[in-house]
Amino acid sequence: IQMTQSPSTLSASVGDRVTITCRASKSINMWLAWYQQKPGKAPNLLIYKASSLQSGVPARFTGSGSGTEFTLTISSLQPDDFATYYCQQYSGYPFTFGPGTKVDIK
Amino acid sequence: EVHLVESGGVVVQPGGSLRLSCAASGFEFGDFAMHWVRQPPGKGPEWVSSITWDGENTYYGDSVKGRFTISRDDMKSSLYLQMNDLRHEDTALYFCAKDIGVAGTYLDSWGQGTLVTVSS
Numbered sequence: 605i606q607m608t609q610s611p612s613t614l615s616a617s618v619g620d621r622v623t624i625t626c627r628a629s630k631s632i633n634m635w636l637a638w639y640q641q642k643p644g645k646a647p648n649l650l651i652y653k654a655s656s657l658q659s660g661v662p663a664r665f666t667g668s669g670s671g672t673e674f675t676l677t678i679s680s681l682q683p684d685d686f687a688t689y690y691c692q693q694y695s696g697y698p699f700t701f702g703p704g705t706k707v708d709i710k
Numbered sequence: 711e712v713h714l715v716e717s718g719g720v721v722v723q724p725g726g727s728l729r730l731s732c733a734a735s736g737f738e739f740g741d742f743a744m745h746w747v748r749q750p751p752g753k754g755p756e757w758v759s760s761i762t763w764d765g766e767n768t769y770y771g772d773s774v775k776g777r778f779t780i781s782r783d784d785m786k787s788s789l790y791l792q793m794n795d796l797r798h799e800d801t802a803l804y805f806c807a808k809d810i811g812v813a814g815t816y817l818d819s820w821g822q823g824t825l826v827t828v829s830s
Binding site (some may be wrong): 635637639641645646647648649652653658688690692694697698699700701702703704 | 745754755756757760769770771772805810814815816817818819820821822823
């Protein structure tokens with residue numbers, strides 16, 4: 605299953621509402637996770653099962669979608685949120701990640 | 711607190727072999743599936759291999775199938791990745807990651823990675 609993300613780069617300001625889209629080449633139901641990665645660090649789980657918030661993750665992060673189209677929304681961008689975001693499908697092996705969306709400062 | 715520490719990454723020549731290790735602590739290692747994920751410099755993560763909680767089932771990405779072998783030692787709370795016939799394109803930061811379940815779903819904890827460089 606191929607995963608695509610858009611946009612590849614997103615320039616935004618603190619306080620902005622940000623939306624990232626992830627698409628799967630075939631239906632993955634809701635078996636999708638979102639990760640945040642900062643330079644030099646491992647990815648950090650934000651969302652699982654398309655819309656469930658991982659424990660400890662701020663409520664400004666929300667996930668939605670099912671089937672082949674998914675979104676990650678940050679309701680009010682904070683300085684700590686400038687990072688790269690990846691989606692990952694776990695509908696079945698082989699697991700696949702999206703190419704990433706880099707959120708940088710406008 | 712879950713703690714995963716990878717080791718074994720070095721510079722190796724093409725065609726060479728390497729074994730990566732991941733020491734786990736802070737959870738009941740034998741109850742969870744485990745994964746290796748790699749990330750080439752400047753690129754996104756690529757899933758490499760997974761092993762179920764009981765070690766009965768293993769899975770590999772097409773790019774490493776037949777060359778890499780994943781294994782686990784629950785007595786030592788350790789995960790391993792035997793890498794043979796290494797290629798330039800295997801150069802990456804290799805992460806060990808814990809699954810939330812027994813067979814393979816999403817990855818809720820990651821180590822900091824160990825760097826493998828394949829170069830002559």
